Amino acid sequence: MIAYSEVSAFTDTPGFGNRAGVVLDASGLSEREMQALAAFLDAPETVFVTRLSSGAVRVRYFTPSQEVDFCGHATVALGLMLAQNGHWAGEDLVLETLVGRIPLQLVCDAGVPSRVWMKQRLPEVRAVPRSLHADLAEALGLDVRMIHRGLPLAASSTGLWSVFVPLLDSVILDGLEPNLAQIRMLSEALDVVSVYAYTPVGVNRFAARDFAPAVGIPEDPVTGSAAGALMALLAAEGKLPVRNERACGVVFQGHALGTPGEVEVEVEVRGQTVTAVYVGGCAVLDREGVWKREV
The missing domain is CATH 3.10.310.10 (Diaminopimelate Epimerase; Chain A, domain 1)
Structure with a gap:
């Protein structure tokens, strides 16, 4: 059984913004299984954490039909779930993606994670x-x-x-x-x-x-x-x-x-x-x- 979350990104209202699937432990999933789970969730993108270590998180992104190199809203959704599940307290964190390393920053209000910022690649x-x-x-x-x-x-x-x-x-x-x-x-x-x-x-x-x-x-x-x-x-x-x-x-x-x-x-x-x-x-x-x- 693989645990997943469905998260609304770029909003603070459930069901608004853009829905993303988040799988915090996909280390044992094959590429075929990741694609199948993304299709099952049917969110525009699902992000899979394939390796979680101090200061760095390796991820892959899938639409319901194929893998994509990067996804902004799924990255914001992932940042929130890492924070809420005790994997990230606001220290320096980098995502390892197919487009390179993406640094993240966490903003908290009264100690509660509220906003995630990502530094994207140069245009x-x-x-x-x-x-x-x-x-x-x-x-x-x-x-x-x-x-x-x-x-x-x-x-x-x-x-x-x-x-x-x-x-x-x-x-x-x-x-x-x-x-x-x-x-x-x-x-x-x-x-x-x-x-x-x-x-x-x-x-x-x-x-x-x-x-x-x-x-x-x-x-x-x-x-x-x-x-x-x-x-x-x-x-x-x-x-x-x-x-x-x-x-x-x-x-x-x-x-x-x-x-x-x-x-x-x-x-x-x-x-x-x-x-x-x-x-x-x-x-x-x-x-x-x-x-x-x-x-």
């Missing part, structure tokens, strides 16, 4: 050919004129690649009618995990929706890895206010699915160069259970 950026802008708009159910020309449309990654498509306003964002087959084809052609539509709702506040059918997720409720990449992209393009070489922002996501959540991002910037990306948020335990392994 990478790829241009998207202008000839594909209209195709991306069509795949989202839009006319190309609804794309915001003052914000960057590009592919970027701080762990997982997404294409970021800026839209004029939140009404357009909320009314998207995505063609998932087209989005999947474009994602595969551009070698990205998802198509991430976003729009400004304040000076440093953005609303977003993320479509990832290429990895078996029609729409991801709240996406920590993509939020970090978005804010890094905006900061590098001079689209965020910077004070003392630091830009801060919030991404609101999940409203279209009835599971709103918030991702906080801090970006360190020197000139037009991003030197660090930090993504944080709350998490709350939904339920716990056990999974019976196949004999």
Whole structure:
């Protein structure tokens, strides 16, 4: 029997934000069993701890259909569960993932773990050919004129690649009618995990929706890895206010699915160069259970 937890990340309300499966002891599970358990839980991602030692935790991430290199919301969920189960008291902790080592920080309120921050990889950026802008708009159910020309449309990654498509306003964002087959084809052609539509709702506040059918997720409720990449992209393009070489922002996501959540991002910037990306948020335990392994 394998114990697991289901955790809502980027929210303090059970059932909101983005649901993640968390398995704190997967040391005896095969890759096939991890995939089977992820499919059983049917959360957008499940994180498996394959080795737990002082100062370092080795993990793997699975969607219901395949393994992925990294997942932001599952990382926040894991941090909360490590703290609540006595494995982490706030000391330096590093996750060993397929994209490298991810340092974590724990924030406590009155001694109670309340928020987890992760330092993501430095951003990478790829241009998207202008000839594909209209195709991306069509795949989202839009006319190309609804794309915001003052914000960057590009592919970027701080762990997982997404294409970021800026839209004029939140009404357009909320009314998207995505063609998932087209989005999947474009994602595969551009070698990205998802198509991430976003729009400004304040000076440093953005609303977003993320479509990832290429990895078996029609729409991801709240996406920590993509939020970090978005804010890094905006900061590098001079689209965020910077004070003392630091830009801060919030991404609101999940409203279209009835599971709103918030991702906080801090970006360190020197000139037009991003030197660090930090993504944080709350998490709350939904339920716990056990999974019976196949004999």
